[in-house]
């Protein structure tokens with residue numbers, strides 16, 4: 429009746445991206461106002477928490493770190509400190525739906541959002557330091573984000589370091605039947621959750637596993653079918669892109685990795701036309717190599733910092749003067 433119509437007409441149209449003056453400040457999932465946190469606002473108006481590790485002197489290069497599914501960029505502090513000590517300017521953010529950023533926990537409408545936001549942050553930092561070479565370091569799903577980001581801007585990165593990147597599905601979890609069921613369920617119950625990431629497979633160092641389980645900024649819930657579908661779509665996109673990868677990359681992968689199959693890294697190494705590529709296999713290494721047994725974690729940091737340093741272009745003559 430007319431009363432329904434009149435009540436509908438009373439609905440006020442508010443545009444969320446333009447909060448009214450005096451509106452409550454946007455807060456992180458942990459309740460901290462973003463005005464008190466380093467952040468960027470992505471193309472969908474979501475606030476992404478950022479971290480920066482700035483060397484004291486003139487930085488020699490920019491390094492963007494892309495974290496993996498369900499984690500955040502805090503656990504990369506030690507790696508970032510080591511890079512900062514080499515006068516590199518390191519920056520990272522928590523992807524949408526992760527850590528201290530906004531967005532539905534460990535869910536994404538389209539994997540491309542992670543790549544779009546990474547390029548936004550990278551472009552922001554390049555505008556502040558236009559003459560610096562840019563590297564990306566990515567782990568696991570962050571490796572997939574790194575690969576697809578570098579594929580979108582093939583000339584923009586002097587090097588990409590991939591630590592146990594998600595390139596191929598784990599064959600046990602991606603049997604044709606399971607993939608078929610996931611696709612079927614995605615239409616019927618997309619928010620249905622599958623198993624969660626088993627933290628025992630992250631590292632042979634149980635202190636690291638305990639730290640992961642205790643970190644409240646990590647997502648410990650089950651993986652939504654719809655999120656798994658986005659990961660599968662990203663894997664399929666990488667299979668198509670790999671034959672055209674020509675930028676320099678370093679691959680580090682453990683051969684006891686049960687979360688991201690090492691065959692993906694071997695396939696990328698064997699099938700990419702890059703003339704500047706290196707793969708280092710860690711015998712017995714688990715998934716999060718940078719947090720595996722101390723000697724492995726240390727080797728990873730040395731390998732990564734050495735490779736990046738060697739790939740910083742020598743200053744051209746006029747720059748050197």
Ligand SMILES: O=C1N[C@]2(CO1)C[C@H](C(=O)N1CCC(COc3ccc(F)cc3Cl)CC1)C2
Pocket residue numbers: 495496497498499567568569570594596597598601610625630640651655656657659660663687688715716719
């Ligand atoms: O230190 C770290 N590493 C972390 C956590 O903390 C591991 C995590 C991370 O990114 N992945 C591990 C899990 C894997 C699951 O993959 C799938 C699952 C269902 C599906 F349908 C299709 C796929 Cl591909 C994705 C990649 C980051």
